[in-house]
Amino acid sequence: MIPAVRECIEQGGTVVTATRRLSRELRRQYDRAMVESGRAAWESADILPWGSWIRRCRDLGPGGYLADAPTVLTDSQLVLVWQDIIRDDVTRHHDGDSPLWNIEATARVAAGTLRLMREWCIDGDGLPPSRHPDHAGFRRWLSAYDRLCAERCWIDGHALADRLADTDLPAPGHPLVMAGFDTLTAQQQRFVERLVGRGGAVEVVPPRQGAFRDLPCHVLPTPEDQWRAAAAWALRRLDEDPDSRVAIVVPDLGSCREGLTAALMDSLAPGQVARPGVSRDLPFHVSLGDSLASHPVARSLMSLLGIFSRRHINLEQSESLLLSPWIAGHHEELARRARAALALRERLPWEHTVRDLSRGLGKLDCPHLCGLLERALALRNSLPARAPLAHWSVAMTGLADAFGWPGDGEALDSDQFQAWKSVREQVLGLGALELVSGNTGFARAAGLLGQLLESRTFQPEAGEARVQVLDIREASGLEFDHIWLADLIEERWPPVDVPDPFLPIPVQREAGCPGTDPGTDGQRAAIAHGRLAGSAAYLVQSRPEREGETPLIASPLVADCPRPAQAPEIAPTLFSGLGDPATRTDPVRDDRGPPHAGGQSHGGAGLIQRQSVCPRSAFLRDRLGARDHVFNRPGLDASSRGSLVHRTLERVWGRLEHSRALEAMDDSALEELILECIDQAARRYRATSSCGAGFFRAQREWLLETLCEWFGLERQRTRAFAVIGREQPVTLLLDGLELAFRIDRIDRFEDGSLALIDYKTGAGQSVEDWFHDRPREPQLPLYALSRECQGHAVSVVSYARVRLGECALAGFLDPARLGGEESLGAHPGLRVVPFRGPCADGDFSHWHRTLGALAREYLEGDARISPRGGGLCPDCPTPAFCRIPVNLPAGDREDRDG
Ligand code: SF4
Structure with missing residues (x-):
């Protein structure tokens, strides 16, 4: 423990820390020291982060130190106040025609600007006039905010320190130590000066600095290699000494959380890779969690509330309700609910009411879910149109309970339980927003709950993990035995802070805000880097050399560091280990099913198309009957x-x-x-x-x-023809496989020969592709074989593209019967060219061979995963069975119709 901190605690003083995490860690260290010294009982150390300490200063003494006893707005309340101000401003200045895409997001940024102003003592009244619309808009919002705060006696938490500094707040009668601050903000500095000026004993403990510029820096080929090297290093450190404190620190944890976590899972908890979610008792802890809103527990509640927020819901929402594991009876009724979900796709229109859904379910076999829905509906119908948020908080709890949220299946694991508790706290906390909002409707209340969940970071509490993974700023003041400082590349370190968009840059620069002066930012980063070097007995530094094809440049802080003589060990991945003969694996062959008995099939021309494009797809669809149930x-x-x-x-x-x-x-x-x-x-x-x-x-x-x-x-077709077939059913026996399909259109010319036509409303057909061994669209060649087998002469095989602005015939003709290229007409859209390539002279033996081979593959039970084109399967009808697909969004399939 830092000596000044310990001394301060022993003298009954207060320790103020830069982060909440450091407070926790110092308290833990102190308690451990007390136990080690043999004490059975001791007074808790007074250690708390800056923000909490400032609030406590406000509360000390009778009635607090602020004469007008203002109400301190929480961050959520502050954002809501700014949303109302901005919405009101937009209505006034833009006649309700909002130039802003997202008022909620703008309010969040504006609240951040206010915080920056407080931290760096930027006076709102002193802002210079600006014609920039963002700066001018912010000034208007700020004036409105100041007026509102004065009228309602509100103050934001970030302004408290300034207000307190301006009162006659007495200096604390005991020592005060500030720990973990790389640099103080202007506001903190001013506050400390005031306390000292009033006789306070305040000590700011500077971070211990270590030299890092002469330390070696590993250069790993890729980021993945870097994470695996760090993971192998952590494992080795723990093997050497299980009690050592180990940390992996990066400049921007958000950008590498996934890759780093995967590497650590492979090295430190390989058993848990195969059983995700069963136990989260991991030997490492990655800090800075995701937003609470992204946790499945939170999403499940929001989708339950979502179905009562609008008059209509859609089939997707209904289906997610039916299949949700977070509502009661899921396990007991799962199969029946899944069948009901499929049935409802056909029985309900895309948009319907919750009442329609309940009626539809009533006719299907899901009594438990139906009962829950009825109960929730009754509750929803008893709610008023508008009410205070505290009322909605109770109502939402009631609706969640009516559905048995969060389910009654397997017990929640520790993460899920903690997430459920946090979500519940946010629902209860919704009432606190009532201070700044009037009566609202249910939908608005649900929207506000969504914002609250979005603004909360969810970090499950874990025991004291042996390896800590931290962001550089978060590691402030913490001490370890070993630190691996990774990802030291130019684009991440020093961090690229951008100036605030609502304040003129010269104002920010003069105040010393981050992101306005590269020199100052570089100095701050060097202090933080030196602090890390001083926080551990051993520091390892690393950077990746390239990402994909892009070379990565070293951070200027380590650009001159020497490379270590020895390259670090890189941990194998779980999957690379599978190739090791020492690893016992029993391969299971799944690329061949039982042979088909031959004869009739139900797949038609589509069967050959699927076999051609990917045998696995044909096997799943045509042998096993897999279907893509579409909405x-x-x-x-x-x-x-x-x-x-x-x-x-x-x-x-x-x-x-x-x-x-x-x-x-x-x-x-x-x-x-x-x-x-x-x-x-x-x-x-x-x-x-x-x-x-x-x-x-x-x-x-x-x-x-x-x-x-x-x-x-x-x-404009020059040759007369009769249309003798429209959607004509035909049968073709292809190498033992009987296929039944329909030919879109058959024309007969006066010489008795046929034109076979396939209508296409999409784009992108290629006639050359018919000569590929595995054609993408084998329908027309199959049409031709079916007519040829019946003894007909086929003189034209052609797509008919019926598409506005692009209408055309595109295919081949038999010149021996119809003459030259112009024989269907002079118009460019009638460009049907003579048969060529393997089918020159109208000989279809090539198609007999290639399509016959596909039919035989199918009959033999070929089920290989072998998508034509090397792995992109945008049109696969059975992607859920396969781990390869890269499915394009639905919009990209638009043009691929029949
Ligand atoms: S997803 Fe791709 S590889 Fe899998 S079955 Fe479909 S087409 Fe074949």
Whole structure:
């Protein structure tokens, strides 16, 4: 323990620390020292962080030291006050047309600016006039805030030190030591000077500095190597001396938390990698947790409350309620709830009410969940439209209890239990915001709870872990036997603090704020670095050399450090260890299933397509019956739009039958026919869709325009044809596998030969790809084989791209029958070229061979994970079964319809 600190405690003095963590650590050290000295009882040491000490100063003495006894706003209250001020300002100055994207986020930044001003003694009244809209806006908000505080007798916690310094606060009658401060802020300095001026005995203990510039710095090839080297080093230190205090310190823990934690798990707790979440009693502790809102316990509560915040919920929300493990009866009813979730996808429209959901569930076999939902609904219906936040806090607790949150399955583990307790505290704490908010509705109250959860960091309490992982700022004042200081690269160290956006930079620079002067920032970083060197008997430094292909530059603080003679040991990863013959592993082959008996299949042309693109996908889908259950979303998805086009064309050609009928029809009659067919084809979509008439009007216009363009192209075909097949069912026996599918359209020319046409409403088809051994779209080659087997002459095989602005035929023709390239018409959109490559002369034996091979693979039970294109599987219908997929977002699939 630092001698000055110990002395101060023994004299009954107070120790004020830079961080809460240091307070805890010093208290622990003191208690340990008392035990070691044989004491059975002792007075607790008076050690507390700066903010708590300032509040205590305010509270000392009768009525406190501030004559007007202002109410101190918490950080959450402060942000809420600023939200209201900013919203009000936006309404006044921008006629309610907000130029800000996010008022909540702006309020958080503005509250941070206020804190900065307090810490660096920037006087709001002394801010120079500025035409910058952000600076001018902030000044208006600040004036409104000051007025409001004066009217309501509020003060923010950051201003307390200034107010106290200006009163006749007496100096403490006992020694005061300040520990762990690399540098004092202007506000702290002023406060200390006032105390000293009034005769106080205040000692600021400077951080012990150590030399680091001559110490070696390891250069590891990549960040991952660096984390694994640090993990191996920590393991070795603990092996040498299990009681040693070990720390891994980095400049920015947020940026490397994941990689560093994974490496430490592999080295220090390998058994727990395979059993995540079973026990968190880890030998290392990573500080600076994530936001409480991101914890599954918090998310589950927010989604429960979310379903009562709006008039309508959607299928996704309903499904997450049904499958939530955080509500009562999950384990008992899991299978029934999962089946009900699938059934509801078809029975409920995309948007529905909670009452609809409850009715729907009533007809399915989920009595427990139905009962919970009914109970919660009754409670929700008894709530007022608007109420104070304290009321909503009680109501939310009631709703959570009605659902049995957080579930009754397995007991919560320690992390989950602590998270549940923290979330509950935040729900109860919602009432405290009432001070700064009037009556609100339920949705607003739930939104405020979300903000509270977002602003809280969740760090589960753990026993005293043997290896501490810390951010440099957090390590302030702590002492260890061994420190590994990692990630010393230019972009992280010294930290790149950016100036505050709401204050003019010269003002910030003059006040000495971080991020405004590289020289001062560098000095501060050097002090912190030296402090770390002085906090441990042994300091190891490291940096990675590159990230991916990008070289990383050394931090200027270690740029001249020598490289150690010996490279550090790099711990193997758990998976690299699996290749070791010493590791017993029993491989299980899953790339082949039982052979297919042959004959009839149910997969159609899609089966060959799936086998072609990835055998595993075909096996899952066509042998095991795996299905991708998709939501019935509002509107028409790409596949429904494609079907609508198919159905309409089928009807139009059903009426026209021959190209001569098309030729003879004038434009307005054709338009009328198309519209009639669109209406007939759209009837089934209208009956099941939750979209209104306006949506279908727009779809009708779009389709009419597209089909007018398409028939404009068809009119330019020079050879007469009769449409003899529309969605024509056919069967093909391919190397023992019977496939049944439909051909979109078959035209017959006057010489009796056929044109096989596949409609496409998306883009990106490639006719050259038909000659690949594993074609992406083998439908047309399969159509051709099926007709050839029946003894028909096929003279054209072509995609018909029916897409507004891009209508075209694209495929091959048999020049022996139809002549040259121009034979379907002179229009560029009719560019059907002579058969070439392996199918030159209209010989389809290549397709017999390649597609036949795919059929045989399927029959043999081939189930290899072998996606064509090397691992990107955007269209896989069964991604949940596979660990390889990199699925593109739904929006990127739009153009891949049929
Ligand atoms: S996700 Fe990819 S690799 Fe897995 S089955 Fe689907 S296509 Fe094949």
